Structure formats: C-alpha cells, structure tokens
Amino acid sequence: MSEITLQIDGKEIVATEGMTLLEAAQKEGITIPTLCYHKELEPFGGCRLCTVEIESRGSKRLVVSCVYPVEKNLIVRTRSEKVDRIRKMILQLLLAHAPDAFDLQGLAEEYGADRNCFEKEPSFCIHCGLCVRYCNEVKKANAIGFVDRGIRKEISFIPAIAAKECWDCKECFPLCPTEALQAAFVLTKALASFDTAGE
C-alpha cells in the first residue's frame, strides 16, 4: 500500500492508499461529525453529515468523507460556509424525528440547528442503520432489518430470529445515536408479536 499525501484543513497529511478521507482526518485528530459511521462496519454513506468540501485541479465539490478515498494532492476542507449550512439542514431534518437525542443536541448547538425548524414527527429512528448493519456484519445474526422504503422505511426485528438471538445480545442498543430505548421498544414489539403467533 503506497503512501498518499493530501491536505486537510491546511495541514499536510500522509495517508495510506485505500483509506477514506474520514479515516485520514481522524488519524490526525481532525474531527468530522458522523452519525452512521462505525469503525467496525462498512461505510454506509446514509446520514451525509460527514460531508466535506474537496478541491482537485481547481474544481470544488462536496463529497461524504466516510466513503471518499484519499487521493494524491487533494485539498480537503472539513468546514466551510456551505458545508456548515448543509450539516445544519441535515440536523434540523433529523431533529424533527428525535428532538431530544443527546448526540443530535450537541451537534445542533455547534451548527446552530433549530430543532423547531420542521414540524415534529416522532419516530426516534434516524435510519443510520447502525443496529441493522452491526447485526448483519459483526454478529452475522440478521435479527434486525429495514422494511419498506423511502419515508415509510423503518427498522424491524425479525421475531423468529430475535426470540433466539437478541435476549442475551442487545449489543446494538448502545450503538443507537438517538435513544437505546427505541431499539428496546422495537425489539419488545417484535417479541410480543412472536409470543402471540406462538412457536
């Protein structure tokens, strides 16, 4: 693996080929906010909060740093007026679903996001997919998945698998960026339906 030199926030950085911009930044102690990123999991690119500005051969564009691979001589800006504006909007969109989530509140303060910008639609789930992906990639249990699509998409435990796997695991609970009790609730719902349906 060859070494690649690039610039992040004005700082010359040496990274390894195949690394993402986020990994390169984290290595240097540069913080980029994330919600759906987890170092043990495949990059998902769902929350888009880690959006950064890149400049290459004079042209600028926005990319998500958790997926974009390091490139030689790339100039990366982790904050800019536009980047901040987009992060603020993303946070406002998520705050409509989980206005009291601690992770979101901290970020909201930093980016000046107004939790009352949009009408509340409580769901707590912000579709980061951490629980789903952790169960699939790390635990290989597939006890929880996404159902439906678009604005109707939700997470759901598969009752028959959950009844066997989840009770003693629950490793996905603390991963939830909005509220672990949300996951507990969805799990209980699945188990209840399993109880009713019987073995």
Place this chain on the structure above:
Amino acid sequence: MPLINSPAELEALRKDILSKRDPNKPCITLCAGSACLASGSGDVAESITEEIKKQGLTDQVDIRRTGCHGFCERGPIVIIHPEEICYFNIESKDVPEIISETIKEHKVVERLLYTDPGTNEKIVHESDIPFYKYQERIVFGSNSKIDPKSIEDYLAIGGYAALSKALTGMTAEQVVGEVKKANLRGRGGGGFPAGVKWEGSRNAPGDIKYVIVNADEGDPGAYMDRSLLEGNPHAVLEGLTIGAYAVGAHEGYIYVRQEYPLAVVNVMMAIAKAEELGLLGKNILGSGFDFTVTVHQGAGAFVCGESTALMTALEGRAGEPRPKYIRSNIVGLWGRPSVLNNVETWANVPLIINKGADWFTQLGTESSKGTKIFSLVGKITNTGLVEVPMGTPLRDIIFKIGGGIPGGKKFKAVQTGGPSGGCIPEEMLDLPVGFDELTRAGSMMGSGGMIVMDEDTCMVDVARYFLDFLTDESCGKCVPCREGMRQMLKILTNITQGKGKEGDIELLEGLAETAMEAALCALGKSSPNPFLSTLKYFRDEYEAHVKDKRCPALSCKELISYYIDPAKCQACMTCLKKCPAEAIVGGKNQIHVVDQEKCTKCGTCFEVCPPRFRSVTKISGEPVPPPLPMEERTIVRKGKEK
C-alpha cells in the same frame, strides 16, 4: 432454421428471405404496441384475419402486426402496402370496408384517413402527415416495418448486418473508436458518452465483464424504451451484442420492469430466435465470440433505474444505490466492470456501425449527436412518441409535430426530463433540444419525457406533484433525499392549500441545496429540480400562493371559489342538476347561486355551463361577491312576456 456460421451464410439467408417476399403483394400492417392493444388492436387483428378469409383472400394478402408507430393518439393504425395507405383509429367494424375497398378495389376509404386539422385536407400517406413529416425516425422508424416476434422481418430490413460487420470486419478497439467518434451519449438520463464508458470497461482489469440494458423506464408518461423493446427487440439485442464484443463481455443482462409484460415476452422471444440462428450464444457467426443474454424483471422501484441501484437489484439485494465514488464501468455488477446503457442508446449502436460515425454526427448539435425519441404527452393535440434530430427547437416539437395545445388554450410550459427534470417556459420555446441546452435551462434531457402544460396548470402544484412522485420512490437511504423531500413535499402541499408562510420559499431553497449537494445518488441530487425550475421561471406564482393566498392558474382547489355571475346566468338549471354536492341554489327563472359552504370545488358547474352563457367563473385571492338577495334573482324574459 439452420445455424448461421459466417457472414456469408447470414447474407444468403437474408437473400432467401427477401426472395420469398413479393414487394407488390398486398400487406396489411397493424400496430400492436401496448397503447394500441389497449385501444382494441387485438380485436381489429382478429377481424382482419376473419374478413380476409370471408372475402376469399387468404394467401393473397399478408398481415403483419407491428410495434408501436408512435402516433398513439390515433391508434390503432392500419397501413396498406404497397400503396402505404394509412388509416387511423381503426375499429373492427371498419375492417370489412378496408378489405373490400382498399385491398380488392385499390380504393381509398376517405373517412378513415387522417384529416389535417388546419386545412381539413385528407392525407393518404404517413409521410405527409405533419406529425410524421417533421420527424427523423432513424431508430424508431423500423418499428412500423416489422413484426417484433419475427427475426425474419428484422433480417429482411438488414438486421444483424452491423453485428456481422463488427465481429468479422472490425477489432473491438475499432468498434469502441467508432462509437466514441459518433459521440453517442446515453439516452437514459445522464448523457454520458457511451464510447468513453465502453473504453473504461474495456481497459479495466478483469476477465469477466458485463453489458446491461437499462429497460427500467419509470418516468410518468414516458414509454419510448418500452415501445422500442416491444417493437424492435432485435435492434436492442444487436446493439448489446456489439457492445459486448467491444468491451470484452460474454454475459449480458436486460433489466426490464415487470410492468412491461409485452416487452418481456418479445425480448425473450427475440433472444430465443437469435440463439436458434447462432446470432447469440457460442461462436457467433463463426467469429469465435461467445455471448449470452439473460432477462431480469425488475420489481417496480423507480430508483432501480439509477445505475448502481439497478446493479444491486440484479445481484439479488434491495435496490439501493451504492455510496461508492467508483464508476460502475470499472467496478459494477458483482464488483466487475459493467457497461450499462438504456434501450434507446443500445438501439443506436447498429446504426452507427452500419453507417459510420460520420453519418451519425451529421445529425444533431455540437455536443449532442443523432436523434432523440421523446414521449410527447399532456395538453397536446398529438400525443405520441416522436423522434427528432438533436437541436430541433422545442417549438417545432410542440407545435409542428405535436399540433399545439388543444381547446384554444395557451401554452404555459413544457416539463422535460422526467420527474426530476424541469419546466421550460414559453419564452424559451426556441431552445434547441440537446443534453447541455436543456441542462443550462434548468431542466434536463432525462430519458425523453415531455409533458406539455397549458395556462390552466398551476406550476406550484406541478412541483408538488413531481415531489410527491419522487418522495414515494426515494429508497430512503440518505437523509437529504428521504427527509429533505418529506419536508419539501409538506411545504409545497401547504402552499397549494393556502397554508404557505413567509419564509417557506427560502426554506425550500435550503432543502434543495442540501439535496443537490449532499444526496447519495442522482435521484436525490436531482429531486429538487421540479421545484427549482418552476421557482426560476414562475416565482410570481409561488409568491401569489404564499402572500395573497391566490392561485393565478385558478387550479389549486383550496384557493379558488366557484361563482356564478348573476348578469350572465340564464337559469338553465344545467349546473344545478349536475352538481354532485347539491350546492347550487336556484330554480326555473331563478338566477343560480353557489352555496360556498356546501361547494366541494369539483368544477362540474364550470364544465357544464353552456359556452354561450359562460356564467360560472373561478375566483382566487379575493372574496366571493355576496349572493343577490332572493327578491332580485328572478329573471324576466322579455320575449316571453305576455
């Protein structure tokens, strides 16, 4: 039929097919595309067969059920060869007369001909009808000449000659070079140069590569890919096979929506016939090149037309776009180099190989070459599929070919590029169609949808409609698309319902920026286009809705009231009887009044009020005048006074 082992054998077979065909033998062609089947083409076909038998003409007349001709407004269409007499809107009851008059007596049945609405002149030949006259049907034209279920028909018009030429007379690099030189750009939406895409795949490392047909056409009102695949499946297969040879792929996929059953049947039959002749499979035409094609039916998700989502779905997983910043022609299906082009793009390939890039580039503009098929729908006289050279002004497509706006209404805008395209206003009608021209105007080429709108269309409501479609079709993976559109749709709905607030437009602009800059795939990134383009050209309509609670097009239900002008009402009782909400108060000789409390704004009274009175009007943004006092409502008719 025997296997064809060489280009010479292919030509021999072609000669044999042609020698058995008498160009002077009467032939009745009937279009049997999905649109015409829906308007009774199946029954007409049966009647033709029966009637020919009845009139003792079996063996003397050929019957051919062809693909879509494009003029769907006037289907089913019958053409009598060799005279090429064209009959429109044919029903079973017309068939006996066609057979006895035209086939037997060589006489034209006047009443079935096309009547030019401008001159009232009857037109006999397709090529003289304005709808066809201004088109350049290099890709779509073959549809009306062949039965899509017959490979002999395709061979008879020169089919598979391009494949033969490519496989045995050109190197793969030469094929790529020719397509690059032709500057064939993707007809599916992106407009990416096909040759460049092919070259990338060809040069990418790996032994296994794929070529894929995107037939997941999902734009509302668009059906050009469906009609091509239904009507001329071999052209698509031939193009795909040439592409496979150029790229070095031995497996191909056709990703077609299952909602296109006829396309699925016809393309599967085409594959089987081509395999039978050795035009697909092992050692094609003795060239040593192997290629097989598999049909995959999509499960009905719009986002699967997006290249990476399509490939994910082909792999058997949920159709969601990939977050990777790697082109799928390098790392695509199952991680292998994969060239994905849409139906129309593939169908252009045999033409380029046969006639050369220099011929192809004669048509079109500087950056957009060849032709483009558009699906012309909406408030337009001639609904249908039209193929024009790139660079044709929108005005020509809408007025010369499309015949303008029906009902004496005024043109307002044309929406191009599918749901995530944009609306182009009247002052830009001279814009030549092309990839870059449309993008610069804030819209896009997309796959070629063209929805014409008249003065009664509310542009805010149009934006709301397309956002509603896209919200429903978002896969839901990324926040800017899923959540952004959820909020955009809510705000737009509120605006059309008179609940718009100060600051709404700015908030929509912020959401649009977030989606454009940060969404994961092309669907999300282009999702704000319907809003942005209508805002760009019709900002005053947005402001009227938000500030004055007024819909200038008098279209948004919550913002309009129906009002009967007492000076014009003749108390004819028509609206009173037709009103489904019993909201009209009146009686014989009593001027009618709309009870605003009961009115559901269905518009029935407005539609049924006799044109000579035109007393029902729509009001928006101002209060409805108070009803006349009861004692003033009686109409005293002068002539009838005794």
